[in-house]
Amino acid sequence: MLNWGIAGTGRIARKFAETVYRMEDTVNVYGVASRNYGKAYKFAKGSHVTKAYESYEKMLKDPAIDAVYIAVPHPMHCEYAVAAMKAGKHVLCEKPVGMNAGQIQHMIDMAYDHNVFFMENMVTRFLxxxxxxxxxxxxxxxxxxxxxxxxxxxxxxxxxxxxxxxxxxxxxxxxxxxxxxxxxxxxxxxxxxxxxxxxxxxxxxxxxxxxxxxxxxxxxxxxxxxxxxxxxxxxxxxxxxxxxxxxxxxxxxxxxxxxxxxxxxxxxxxxxxxxxxGFEYVIREAESCIRRGDLESSRLPWVVTLENMRIMDRIRGMWGLRYPCE
Known part of the structure; x- marks a missing residue:
């Protein structure tokens, strides 16, 4: 059984947990983490999740967690993904995986260095x-x-x-x-x-x-x-x-x-x-890749995620739009 941990307690995190529960496959949402333990506890009770953690760091230290689905706001994606990778956890990250191409390249490098799977949750490509x-x-x-x-x-x-x-x-x-x-x-x-x-x-x-x-x-x-x-x-x-x-x-x-x-x-x-x-197809792809020992999906290679973000960087540059977190 592949045990997932979820970072975040919002709408998309709940959808992930409910999808896994209804899939009846060889995957399970074991844990959920939030900076607010009350939110994590309520989420776990309402979404068939085994354990709630009072911090993301505690969830990452749990050897029962094999992979992490990152569902926090996207300015936090890079930080959370890299922390998971350093803890030896595989990562499926909500789109966009980073705020710019530089962040995504860093995550790719870290996934490679720590020998873990990493993919953007771009459901469309797997339908x-x-x-x-x-x-x-x-x-x-x-x-x-x-x-x-x-x-x-x-x-x-x-x-x-x-x-x-x-x-x-x-x-x-x-x-x-x-x-x-x-x-x-x-x-x-x-x-x-x-x-x-x-x-x-x-x-x-x-x-x-x-x-x-x-x-x-x-x-x-x-x-x-x-x-x-x-x-x-x-x-x-x-x-x-x-x-x-x-x-x-x-x-x-x-x-x-x-x-x-x-x-x-x-x-x-x-x-x-x-x-x-519809969410089940990307979850199954991530599971299959992890079980085979693949670091990236051949159906959504890292270079595709990176090139799409380079396009968006270029577009935002034409608008003169930058974010405080960049």
Whole structure:
């Protein structure tokens, strides 16, 4: 049995614990740690977790813990991940794994030095529906992909106090949800980006509230148009267009249905109901890698996580947006 420890007690941490409980696989959430022991205790009691710890350090010292899922705010990811690695624990870290490429490179180096597994929790890449999309593209179902249009946005609640508008917590659309369209675009079109054009609105909290991003690929034949917002209900979806048709994804971050529309043909819809909620696929990938002794996943290599963050660093540089923790 692979025993997980969770750092953090927020919504995504609870989702991880509930997913593992419902998977009925050879994994278990053994512990949860918080700076507030009351929160950790309440979390453990309500989420089928064996043990609550009064500090992250105490959880890392427990030999019963094999791996750590890091679900604290992203400015703390690097610190928590490195501490886990030094303690010999494998790490699955919520996205984005760091605030910039420098932090991610440091985490990669530490994972290698301490011989532990390390991966970003980018659920999208492991969904069966996304696997079908990649298969269609590889088989040439829509010919050469020419255009990717991807959007994700919702009106976040709690302005100005919520984390989405908190500079100290790395608030804003790009790092929190803009990472999804960027990841999808580079997964489909790659990293041979010749030019990036972007416009963002930096609000009164000095965080990016919404943005539009265009990737122009070398030669100009392929383009990605990406948008993200924490103030507007854009919905969540993507259209991948090629010479002979297009592929439509509804809510691609937890996609259970994809549609293939070839030119002049009836649409083909394929459904992929989740076993649990979609989170299970990335957890299973992490477990498989750890059991094989792999330090990184071949399905989400370190270089992909690093290159996606370099793109986001470049975009933020174009906006003039930096965070206090950098």
């Amino acid at each position: 069966p529906a996304i696997g079908q999309v990649r298969q269609w593209i590889d088989e040439g179902a829509i010919g050469e992909v020419r255009f990717v249009d991807c959007f994700y946005g919702f009106p976040a609640q709690g302005f100005p106090d919520s984390r989405w508008f908190n500079r100290e917590l790395g608030g804003g659309a790009l790092l929190d949800i803009g990472i999804y369209p960027i990841t999808l675009a580079t997964m489909i079109l790659g990293f041979d980006i010749e030019d990036i054009k972007t416009q963002a609105y930096i609000g009164e909290a000095q965080t990016d509230e919404h943005e539009s991003i265009i990737f122009v690929y070398r030669g100009g034949r392929r383009i990605a148009h990406l948008s993200a917002s924490v103030v507007s209900d854009l919905g969540c979806g993507a259209v991948i267009s090629g010479e002979y048709g297009k592929i439509i994804l509804d809510h691609f971050t937890k996609c259970e249905k994809v549609v293939l529309e070839k030119n002049f043909e009836a649409p083909l819809t394929v459904k992929f109901p989740h076993d649990v909620n």
